[in-house]
Amino acid sequence: NAGVTQTPKFRVLKTGQSMTLLCAQDMNHEYMYWYRQDPGMGLRLIHYSVGEGTTAKGEVPDGYNVSRLKKQNFLLGLESAAPSQTSVYFCASSYQQSYEQYFGPGTRLTVT
């Protein structure tokens, strides 16, 4: 039982490049979330999903897209990376709303 896993752990991109971050959970959770964490800002919600095939915007969705084709996976895409997207990205999942969110180990992304 791995819980929530994220790949890759680290990545360096040049401005304008694209990439996809993968989040996988093996707990059969319905709800999945993508957050970014910047110094002094806490965690901010980018996008979320309440089930396979559904996605919705969070607090800071601009510049990101997501997909949830399989219940266990939640992908976060950056189509054209910008230095402002340099951050640590965390994925989380929960059984239902208002339940504990389990976080993945994070992906540290640097855009130069």
Added chain:
Amino acid sequence: QQPVQSPQAVILREGEDAVINCSSSKALYSVHWYRQKHGEAPVFLMILLKGGEQKGHDKISASFNEKKQQSSLYLTASQLSYSGTYFCGTEYSGGTSYGKLTFGQGTILTVHP
């Protein structure tokens, strides 16, 4: 709007107590508390639901004042392992939240021997 945590930082000696507060300007359905150590993922501590009881386990407990839209986290007889950054995550009431959390900016807790 982000909930406000206070204090921003606190330094303790082992065995001392601390209180961390989380205050919202919007009506809350629940408050989640997490602890994050440097370079690691946030780890769940507890959830307080509107109308629910005060929670606690071991020497960490929390309360939720629905009238004031505030929550407090109590750490008693602190241990070195309590060091880290504490975040409150708030879930707003009024409609379906889908579990979306708005996190405070964090409180850095340092425990010295």
